[in-house]
Amino acid sequence: MRPVAAALSLLLATTACTTMGTQPPAASGERMVAPILTTPDALDTSTFAQPQVARVTHVDLDLALDFERKSVGGMATLDILARDDASQIVLDSDGLQVSRVVDARGNELDFDIGETVEGKGAPLTVTIGNARKITIYYTANPQADALQWLSPEQTAGGQYPYLFSQGQAILNRSWIPTQDSPGIRQTWEARITAPEPLDVVMSGVRQGEPEDLGNGRRAFTFVMDKPVPPYLIAIAAGDIDFRAIGRRTGVWAEPAILNRAHWEVADTEDMVEEAETLYGPYRWGRYDMIVLPPAFPYGGMENPVMTFLTPTFIAGDRSLTGLVAHELAHSWSGNLVTNAVWADSWLNEGVTSYFENRIIEEIYGEKRAEQEAALSFAAIEDTLAEVGADAPGTALHQPDGTEGAGSAIVYDKGAAFLRTLEHEVGRERLDAWLRQWFDNHAFEPATSNMIYEDMRANLARDEAEAQRLRLREWIFAPGLPANVARPDPAAFATVDAASRGYAGSGAVPSAADWRKWSSAERQRFLQNLPRERTSEQLAALDRQLALSSTGNNEELFLWLDLALANRYQPAVPQAETFLAEVGRAKFVRPLFATLMGEGDWGQPIAKRIYAETRPGYHAVTRAGVDRVVGWEGG
Ligand code: BES
Ligand code: ZN
Numbered sequence: 001m002r003p004v005a006a007a008l009s010l011l012l013a014t015t016a017c018t019t020m021g022t023q024p025p026a027a028s029g030e031r032m033v034a035p036i037l038t039t040p041d042a043l044d045t046s047t048f049a050q051p052q053v054a055r056v057t058h059v060d061l062d063l064a065l066d067f068e069r070k071s072v073g074g075m076a077t078l079d080i081l082a083r084d085d086a087s088q089i090v091l092d093s094d095g096l097q098v099s100r101v102v103d104a105r106g107n108e109l110d111f112d113i114g115e116t117v118e119g120k121g122a123p124l125t126v127t128i129g130n131a132r133k134i135t136i137y138y139t140a141n142p143q144a145d146a147l148q149w150l151s152p153e154q155t156a157g158g159q160y161p162y163l164f165s166q167g168q169a170i171l172n173r174s175w176i177p178t179q180d181s182p183g184i185r186q187t188w189e190a191r192i193t194a195p196e197p198l199d200v201v202m203s204g205v206r207q208g209e210p211e212d213l214g215n216g217r218r219a220f221t222f223v224m225d226k227p228v229p230p231y232l233i234a235i236a237a238g239d240i241d242f243r244a245i246g247r248r249t250g251v252w253a254e255p256a257i258l259n260r261a262h263w264e265v266a267d268t269e270d271m272v273e274e275a276e277t278l279y280g281p282y283r284w285g286r287y288d289m290i291v292l293p294p295a296f297p298y299g300g301m302e303n304p305v306m307t308f309l310t311p312t313f314i315a316g317d318r319s320l321t322g323l324v325a326h327e328l329a330h331s332w333s334g335n336l337v338t339n340a341v342w343a344d345s346w347l348n349e350g351v352t353s354y355f356e357n358r359i360i361e362e363i364y365g366e367k368r369a370e371q372e373a374a375l376s377f378a379a380i381e382d383t384l385a386e387v388g389a390d391a392p393g394t395a396l397h398q399p400d401g402t403e404g405a406g407s408a409i410v411y412d413k414g415a416a417f418l419r420t421l422e423h424e425v426g427r428e429r430l431d432a433w434l435r436q437w438f439d440n441h442a443f444e445p446a447t448s449n450m451i452y453e454d455m456r457a458n459l460a461r462d463e464a465e466a467q468r469l470r471l472r473e474w475i476f477a478p479g480l481p482a483n484v485a486r487p488d489p490a491a492f493a494t495v496d497a498a499s500r501g502y503a504g505s506g507a508v509p510s511a512a513d514w515r516k517w518s519s520a521e522r523q524r525f526l527q528n529l530p531r532e533r534t535s536e537q538l539a540a541l542d543r544q545l546a547l548s549s550t551g552n553n554e555e556l557f558l559w560l561d562l563a564l565a566n567r568y569q570p571a572v573p574q575a576e577t578f579l580a581e582v583g584r585a586k587f588v589r590p591l592f593a594t595l596m597g598e599g600d601w602g603q604p605i606a607k608r609i610y611a612e613t614r615p616g617y618h619a620v621t622r623a624g625v626d627r628v629v630g631w632e633g634g
Contacts, residue, residue: 047179056089062074063075063191064192073139075138088128095174096175096177097138098177109129144174150164162237162239182229182445199238204305205286236290240290278431280439290307294312296309310584312582343398349414351418370487371492371518376415379408448475455471511545532566535568
């Protein structure tokens with residue numbers, strides 16, 4: 001191939017390309033033959049980048065963490081692949097203070113930061129001329145949306161500050177000047193300095209021992225030699241220790257919680273093995289995790305080689321480790337094969353939720369897997385009942401400009417789709433198809449059209465079968481197709497009988513039965529309780545089932561939500577403590593919403609608590625609760 005053609009095909013190969021079955025067989029070692037334009041469904045509207053003109057292939061960060069000023073600053077050196085006639089590259093940025101940009105020989109390059117677009121940041125355009133390597137000198141804003149700086153009081157140890165980042169979906173542009181689009185994969189490396197005795201981890205492999213700089217600071221270096229979408233670049237720093245689980249797995253956490261964290265995730269090495277048996281080799285080397293302070297806004301985040309986890313999944317009985325299975329599964333669905341645009345995030349989350357359930361089945365058995373699948377299915381039904389089964393946002397591929405219907409579609413309907421296919425074609429065929437999907441698209445972006453075409457070609461035997469499977473309808477139409485595989489009602493037979501008993505005679509399950517149930521069963525019972533309860537009824541439930549003293553945060557959340565929905569005063573102090581400590585949006589947002597729904601009683605409580613807790617929340621959680629509470633800056 002001529003150099004120009006090679007460069008061009010590389011450029012284009014970085015954004016998903018679907019040719020709807022018309023693609024000629026690729027020549028060896030070459031994915032696409034230039035000039036193929038990317039299809040509209042792979043066009044990311046959340047980036048300013050123009051990867052067809054010039055794109056980043058490698059990021060080299062050299063940054064200092066300053067906990068006093070809450071700032072991250074230093075240099076980012078970018079390798080660029082560009083058309084010969086390209087004289088500019090457009091990067092994403094959000095609140096970055098750029099002082100200068102130079103080429104590899106140190107010559108100053110012109111740059112310009114354009115107008116900020118709400119929620120998207122601003123384009124950082126660099127006039128590169130012939131330069132194909134540039135260094136950006138910059139500092140991130142102390143308010144950078146990706147970063148959360150915790151005070152010592154927000155940690156378990158209470159002595160040292162803490163920092164973590166959350167990149168997905170488009171937050172990393174607030175601390176890394178690069179092309180922040182899931183279809184533009186980049187390798188990266190980093191040198192990070194931090195004050196002693198803090199340790200730094202990243203979503204890349206740490207190189208050797210930290211270097212003592214002699215000024216009370218240490219330098220840590222990391223390498224990610226596989227191209228990743230930039231939302232997967234992540235950092236955490238704090239007073240943390242490591243403990244091994246298996247030969248390639250381990251967990252980081254603050255010393256005060258390391259034992260409990262380690263016990264909870266002890267099945268991880270086995271999970272990696274089962275996942276490999278299901279869908280092929282784990283391609284990232286190590287699989288480590290860090291259990292963060294409770295301010296972390298998500299349950300988990302699949303940062304490569306270093307999954308980030310909330311501590312709120314620690315229940316003391318491994319009942320909530322579906323979270324670990326989920327983040328691990330993203331090592332295939334999401335990190336290996338990546339949604340090219342966020343409208344197709346079911347390709348990440350839905351496929352992962354299915355994969356998660358398969359891991360759970362292997363590790364904990366069919367019953368637990370069936371129960372968790374049934375909980376997931378109930379979430380779809382609840383959402384469809386709420387927004388309507390014909391709401392456009394209930395399609396897996398989220399149409400542009402519509403309000404998404406939330407996680408029940410992308411996660412749970414996505415999982416139900418693959419589960420349905422499994423029922424239709426059998427496990428063996430489905431598994432073989434999924435495995436080749438991961439193999440054939442490893443380290444590439446994907447779209448809904450691509451997976452449809454792939455299912456049509458490699459799963460369905462012919463057009464008639466594709467029709468029968470309702471592939472198009474599943475991916476592109478709202479609601480639940482008629483062939484949906486429903487969960488086995490036997491999964492929750494016991495608990496559903498108890499729910500009926502309670503609804504009929506008011507008989508609360510015995511404490512002994514309650515303790516025997518799985519967490520999924522207890523969650524099912526709590527979810528199916530009548531939404532209106534008197535204080536006496538709530539008190540009776542709490543007395544018998546010890547709901548307010550459970551160590552299981554999923555169950556505690558359901559209890560607090562029910563209690564607040566019924567203006568149950570005794571639950572308020574505990575809700576307040578919970579909201580002051582936990583920043584996980586999935587818990588925090590609904591609790592505030594429930595309070596706000598309780599008029600003169602709940603709204604003043606919500607506003608009072610939020611005024612206290614808001615500064616301790618990550619930008620993601622703040623954004624969600626601001627809307628719910630009607631917060632107006634201050
Ligand atoms: N990748 C997600 C978290 C995420 C999604 C961050 C969208 C930003 C935008 C992660 O894998 C996830 O799904 N977390 C869930 C875990 C659960 C489904 C087991 C969570 O945080 O609750
Ligand atoms: Zn996920």
